[in-house]
Amino acid sequence: MTAEKILEFKQVALAFGETEVLKNIDLTLDSGQFYTLLGPSGSGKSTILKLISGQLQPSGGEVVFDGKVINDQPAEKRRVNTVFQNYSLFPNMNVYDNVAFGPRLKKMSETVIEEKVKEMLSLVKLSGYENREINELSGGQQQRVAIARALANDPELLLLDEPLSALDYKLRKVLQTELRTIQRRLGITFVFVTHDQEEALAMSDWIFVMNDGVIQQQGTPEDIYDEPVNHFVADFIGESNIVPGIMKDDYLVHFVGKDFESVDAGMRPNEAVEVVLRPEDLDLTTPEEGKLSVTIKNQSFRGDYYEIMAQDDDLNLWQVQVTNPAEIGARVGLTFDPEDIHIMRYNESEEDFDARLEAYEDDETPTDPSDSADKVPEVFDHE
Numbered sequence: 096m097t098a099e100k101i102l103e104f105k106q107v108a109l110a111f112g113e114t115e116v117l118k119n120i121d122l123t124l125d126s127g128q129f130y131t132l133l134g135p136s137g138s139g140k141s142t143i144l145k146l147i148s149g150q151l152q153p154s155g156g157e158v159v160f161d162g163k164v165i166n167d168q169p170a171e172k173r174r175v176n177t178v179f180q181n182y183s184l185f186p187n188m189n190v191y192d193n194v195a196f197g198p199r200l201k202k203m204s205e206t207v208i209e210e211k212v213k214e215m216l217s218l219v220k221l222s223g224y225e226n227r228e229i230n231e232l233s234g235g236q237q238q239r240v241a242i243a244r245a246l247a248n249d250p251e252l253l254l255l256d257e258p259l260s261a262l263d264y265k266l267r268k269v270l271q272t273e274l275r276t277i278q279r280r281l282g283i284t285f286v287f288v289t290h291d292q293e294e295a296l297a298m299s300d301w302i303f304v305m306n307d308g309v310i311q312q313q314g315t316p317e318d319i320y321d322e323p324v325n326h327f328v329a330d331f332i333g334e335s336n337i338v339p340g341i342m343k344d345d346y347l348v349h350f351v352g353k354d355f356e357s358v359d360a361g362m363r364p365n366e367a368v369e370v371v372l373r374p375e376d377l378d379l380t381t382p383e384e385g386k387l388s389v390t391i392k393n394q395s396f397r398g399d400y401y402e403i404m405a406q407d408d409d410l411n412l413w414q415v416q417v418t419n420p421a422e423i424g425a426r427v428g429l430t431f432d433p434e435d436i437h438i439m440r441y442n443e444s445e446e447d448f449d450a451r452l453e454a455y456e457d458d459e460t461p462t463d464p465s466d467s468a469d470k471v472p473e474v475f476d477h478e
């Protein structure tokens with residue numbers, strides 16, 4: 096079954112005065128999917144929701160809904176509802192009246208409304224709470240009412256702006272699962288905003304990773320985690336060790352002064368890259384068997400694993416997750432498999448690339464061609 100496109104941003108930009116908050120955003124949402132906008136505070140996530148709901152108009156580009164450009168369409172004409180972090184319920188109305196609010200505005204008959212409220216409250220597991228006042232509910236229950244109230248409007252798109260952020264960790268996990276179940280059951284498109292990468296990975300069909308008003312990467316949770324396209328994404332999603340390197344040839348990458356077998360190919364020889372190694376893909380072994388020699392600098396217990404900070408001879412720190420504790424100060428080997436080395440292209444300019452190669456050639460001292468690969472460009476200094 097091919098999914099139907101329901102919303103599209105075409106080169107959408109938004110500026111507040113001189114400040115560009117969104118820069119030429121292109122995105123497509125299909126029906127029946129759970130999308131997440133993930134990024135740090137200020138990256139533009141809520142602004143995208145406001146452009147979808149009609150609270151803001153773009154300063155450039157087109158917002159297209161069901162095939163029609165809706166840049167200037169008023170919010171109340173859009174079949175879009177939003178659930179906010181702070182619930183935004185009507186405190187002077189009970190649960191029933193809150194959920195019935197939208198259908199009543201649409202002048203539905205009271206019998207139809209009663210059915211609707213019953214169905215929605217059952218969906219959010221609040222059957223029997225009809226007559227409760229809002230101030231008699233916990234935070235989690237209030238958010239359930241807010242979800243029921245939004246869904247009672249039969250939206251085509253449900254926008255959720257950090258809806259779980261005010262709840263404690265355990266409740267958040269319960270509601271994550273419930274929201275996903277509700278979305279699957281109703282088949283409505285959800286656009287969920289969070290800055291919590293774990294939440295995004297757990298809930299989404301498709302993630303848009305945002306930073307600085309730009310979509311840095313989009314894809315399934317697995318794509319984003321396993322194949323980050325740049326330093327920002329590799330650093331923001333999960334834990335990462337990121338070091339500069341040079342792709343010397345197909346299946347051969349050079350970093351921290353050594354050559355390593357890799358599974359990547361197809362780059363030009365000596366292309367500048369960044370190398371990502373996830374802490375869970377690293378292991379400790381004897382110094383003789385290790386690919387790198389390191390000293391254990393720090394260790395913390397994390398429940399189901401130990402997190403270790405180990406330092407190599409070039410003073411790079413490596414974060415490692417292991418099941419058994421290590422000894423602080425011990426000299427050990429660090430090991431990993433070629434397929435666990437993830438290579439990201441570094442967008443070095445042609446001029447910088449040429450200048451770097453020329454510098455190797457001008458340098459009289461290195462005789463071994465691999466020495467040239469030690470000249471990792473300074474542009475990698477991200478610290």
Ligand SMILES: Nc1ncnc2c1ncn2[C@@H]1O[C@H](COP(=O)(O)OP(=O)(O)OP(=O)(O)O)[C@@H](O)[C@H]1O
Nearest residue numbers: 111114116134135136137138139140141142143290
């Ligand atoms: N009305 C406004 N006037 C000026 N600047 C604004 C306005 N609204 C948002 N911004 C700025 O736009 C940028 C993006 O804001 P937005 O709320 O979309 O970010 P966000 O990713 O949702 O962050 P958060 O998680 O903190 O809500 C921020 O730098 C913010 O300060």
